[in-house]
Amino acid sequence: MKKHSLYDDDGEILRDKPWIFRTYAGHSNAKTSNQLYRSNLAKGQTGLSIAFDLPTQCGYSSNHPIARPEIGKVGVPINSLDDFHVLFDELPLSQMNTSMTINASSMWLLALYIALAQERGEDIAKLQGTTQNDIIKEYLARGTYIFPPAASMNMIAEMYEYCLKNLPKWNPSNICSYHLQEAGASPVQELSFALASAIGILDLIKERNKFSADDGDFEKIVGRISFFVNSGIRFVEETCKMRAFTELWDEITKDRYGVKNERYRRFRYGVQVNSLGLTEAQPENNAWRILIETLGVSLSRKARCRALQLPAWNEAFCLPHPWDQQWSIRLQQILAYETDLLEYPDIFDGNPVISSKTEELKKEARQEIDKILGMGGVQKAVESGYMKSKLVNSMSHRMSRINTGEQIVVGLNRWTEGLRSPLLGSENIKSEQGGGIFSVDPKAAQETLKCLEQSLAKRDDNKVKLALAKLEKNALKGEQLMEASIECALARVTTGEWANTLRQVLGEYKPLTGIESQKLHFDNEQLQALIQRINNFIENYGHRPRMVVAKPGLDGHSNGAELIALSARHAGFDVIYAGIRLSPEEIVRSAIEENTDVIGISVLSGSHLELVKDILEKLSELGAKDHIPLVLGGIIPKEDIKDLEKLGIKAIFGPSDYELTKVIAKVMDVVEEKEKAIAKAN
Secondary structure (H helix, E strand, O other): OOOOOOEOOOOOEOOOOOOEEEOEEOOOOHHHHHHHHHHHHHOOOOOEEEEEOHHHHHOOOOOOOOOHHHOOOOOEOOOOHHHHHHHOOOOOHHHOEEEEEOOOOHHHHHHHHHHHHHHHOOOHHHOEEEEOOOHHHHHHHHOOOOOOHHHHHHHHHHHHHHHHHHOOOEEOOEEEOHHHHHOOOOHHHHHHHHHHHHHHHHHHHHHHOOOOOOOOHHHHHHHOOEEEEEEOOOHHHHHHHHHHHHHHHHHHHHHOOOOOOHHHHOOOEEEEEOOOOOOOOOOOHHHHHHHHHHHOOOOOHHHOOOEEEOOOOOOOOOOOOHHHHHHHHHHHHHHHHHOOHHHOOOOOOOOHHHHHHHHHHHHHHHHHHHHHHHOOOHHHHHHOOHHHHHHHHHHHHHHHHHHHOOOOOEOOOEOOOOOOOHHHOOOOOOOOOOOOOOOOOHHHHHHHHHHHHHHHHHOOHHHHHHHHHHHHHHHHHOOOOHHHHHHHHHOOOOHHHHHHHHHHHHOOOOOOOOOOOOOOOOOOHHHHHHHHHHHHHHHHHOOOOEEEEEOEOOOOOOHHHHHHHHHHHHHOOEEEEOOOOEOHHHHHHHHHHOOOOEEEEEEOOOOHHHHHHHHHHHHHHOOOOOOOOEEEEEOOOHHHHHHHHHHOOOEEEOOOOOOHHHHHHHHHHHHHHHHHHHHHHO
């Protein structure tokens, strides 16, 4: 047999080292999450990927009114350094590789991590890991932003400067195209938007000029840039996208920044495979989707990921159980250790299909990058609404293809009949088992609040005041915030106190919604019938049906709300959509002032019961509870539907309700029922 470069002189196979095995995990509270991490590590996971709850991501302490419905729902709540001591109990920081999915408040979470190492007596120079910290992605797709773009970019740049000297093995930011694909981005948009974001950060760092060029510090900074990428179901296209990423990044770092050391030009990336394509319908199919998507970032050696985390088969409708996450870890282990994947050079080199598609993607991505740079860079492209508008347009095209059947999703819009999945288990299944629906124990939030109260009671208030005063002073003067944040962490400043201090100085960001001047891209008999029905309504009642589309709470996943707003408008509704993070009072006042026929609520964070109750309470206070009906969409467990209907929700839509015309038709049922009731009462 002919030797290749992965054989040693004795003919023994030299296997590549496997990527880092991760699962994205964290829920309920710090104690529960610590137990989950230790369990997953014992099963063969080799790195942590920490999910933080929405209040932590958005800079609120758990005792803030807007935070309470969201505590521990989609990640672990962190209020102070005391929580980090619990979260990382018995986990050796200097031996771990820790990824933290945190963006707007990433400086704060890194400060907590450093402070924890200092209090434990561990060498912070040995800390390894990543803060995701790509705020551009937040403005476009995820929605957990806090500060305006310029301030956020400066914070990211400062983290690079601090880590260069103090945490040389830490990746201060993780340019994240993952959520761009979740928001509908094409491969070209993923490539161009992510690379333009990295260019924006590096250009700013050069402009700040706070490093030594003679020592090769800038090259080292370039070498700490990492990426977090989404791998979708179109295997060939995804493989080519990853090869294009590696080649374009080498090109950019060499030609634009003059990086000579090949090591610092490597495209270093981690992956979570696509969650958007996972379906609530026939969820067992998701296991095969996850496997195929994993191959797109592992088969090509030149573009193989450095870290991989896989969703669980049931993440279309709930948090995964420990067994579900174990199943995902086992998939990675089988691929890395049972197959011969890691024993060969790149098996795609010289393939004409792969080469041609890769070059096509690179060419189109270069053109888009040049367009963004021509606008003044990624910050300007965000602030102008250009990038958000492009994503909304791409998502509307995607959903139009699914609605017309042009894009087949097995079990969702084709071959929908099938046996019930035995993986779903029974309603009484225990949470530590696989299958069934996982839900967060309500008592966990109370434990979090109790721990927060204890931390507040025992801390030195004078140290807190001094630390926050220094943070505020430095922010006002444009001086360093990283060391001041570490001092805050050591003083037991809370997440909300840190963020609020900076909000007062730096301000808060309110983006464009992205739906302006957008439309859907399909037409069929059902749509025409709905349009005629709405025209009849206008003729009978003298006005267009009017709908407020609302996202209450802190959930920033706005794709569903945007599509419903576009669909309703496309059919003939007047639509009021003001973006994300609306309070119940703002939603209700908007509905009353606009003389709304129906309020459509979108919630994907698991906080639907609490948020619906808050909105109904506010409607009641303002005397509109009997006049404005509510409909609800999101990830809604079936066992909650009866409770929601008892509260008065008129229609409920879940992940399987992909046919937008049918959804709007059901909303129209609610509007007509309301008008008939008014006519009858009069």
